[in-house]
Amino acid sequence: MSAHPRLSINQATLKYAPYDDALRVVREAGIESIGLWREPVAEVGLAEAALRLTDSGLRMSTYCRAGFFTAPEGPERRASLDDNRRAIDETATLAAAGAPGSEAVLVLVAGGIPAGSTDLAGSRERVRDAIAELASDAAAAGVTLAIEPLHPMYASDRAVISTLGQALDIAEQFDAATVGVVVDTFHVWWDPQLFTQIARAGGAGGDGGRIATYQVCDWATPLAADVLLSRHYPGDGVIDFGAITRAVLSTGYTADIEVEIFNQQIWDSLWADVVDRTSEAFSAAVGVHLDAAVPSGADAVDA
Secondary structure (H helix, E strand, C coil), X not given: XXXXXXXXXXXXXXXXXXXXXXXXXXXXXXXXXXXXEHHHHHHXXXXXXXXXXXXXXXXXXXXXXXXXXXXXXXXXXXXXXXXXXXXXXXXXXXXXXXXCCXXXXXXXXXXXXXXXXXXXXXXXXXXXXXXXXXXXXHHHHXXXXXXXXXXXXXXXXXXCXXXXXXXXHHHCCCCCCCEEEEEEHHHHCCCCCHHHHHHHHHHHCCCCCCEEEEEECEECCCCCCCHHHCEECCCCCCCXXXXXXXXXXXXXXXXXXXXXXXXXXXXXXXXXXXXXXXHHHHHHHHHHHHCCCCCCHXXXXXX
16 A cells, blocks of 8 residues: 555654654655654754755655743743744754745744642743744744644643644634644544634644644543653544544645654654554545535534
8 A cells, every 4th residue: 555645654653763763764654744843854954954854855844843931931931942043043954954845933832830840831832932933933934833732631740731722722823834733632532612623723823824744643641651652553542533634634734644653662663654544544534535525614613
C-alpha cells in the first residue's frame, strides 16, 4: 500500500533515530513530509540540517517545539523568550529548505505551573503575554506560532492551556497568519466543546483558519506509568478519527497531517517497521476520510 500523500511523520515517533536516519526511513517509505524537532536539528547544526532536508526532497510540516512561557518576569523568562526567538528563526530557515508545500509552523507548548506556585490563572496570562511579545518576531520571519493545548493531566507540569477554546482565546488576539492552534487528537478528543471549537477555529478564513496543524494518534487505557508515553497508532484506541477529521476538513484545512507518537514500545522498535505501521494505520483510520467527500461545516459540528 502506498503512503497517503498528506501523511507526515512527526520526528518524535522515531525518537531514537538520528536526523539523517529519520529523513531516510521516511523518504524510503514513500512518505512526502516530516515534522522536525529542535534537538536532532541542533545535533547536526541548523545550516547542515537545512541542506540535508533539501537533499531529502521532503516537506517540513511543523517544527517542534518551543514555548514554556509561565515563569514570572526575571532571567528565566527572558532566557525562554530569547530561545523562542531562535526557534522562530530556525523554523523559517528549515521551511525554506524543505520541498514545496513546507509549512513555517512552530509548535508551542505553554509550560506548567512554576515550582512553588498555585497560580494557574496567572500562568495562563503569562502565556498570552509571551506570545504577544513574540508575535512581531514571528510575523517578520513569516512563521506561524501554533499554540498546542495539552490534555488536562499535563496542566501542572507541561501546559496550562488545556482546551482548544483556551488556545483560541489567545490566538484570536493576533493575526491568523501569525498565531494559530494545534488540533492534536490525543489531547482534545475528550472535550465536549471540541467540534464547536474546531468550527470556531475555521472562522478566520480558508485553509483551515486558525488550525496551523492537525496531529493524530490514539488514546487507549490503561495509561502508561509515565503518562507522556501513552500514545498509540491511530485505530488502536478509542478516538473517533472520522468525526474529528471531517470537522477539521470542513474548515478548509489542506496541509499535511502528522502522526506524533510517544510510546516506549514503539520507540524501541525498528524505525522502518514503525514508519510502515504508521502509514498503514494512518491510511485506515484517517486517510479514508481524507479521500471521501467533505461534509458541510454544520454536519461536521454535529458529528
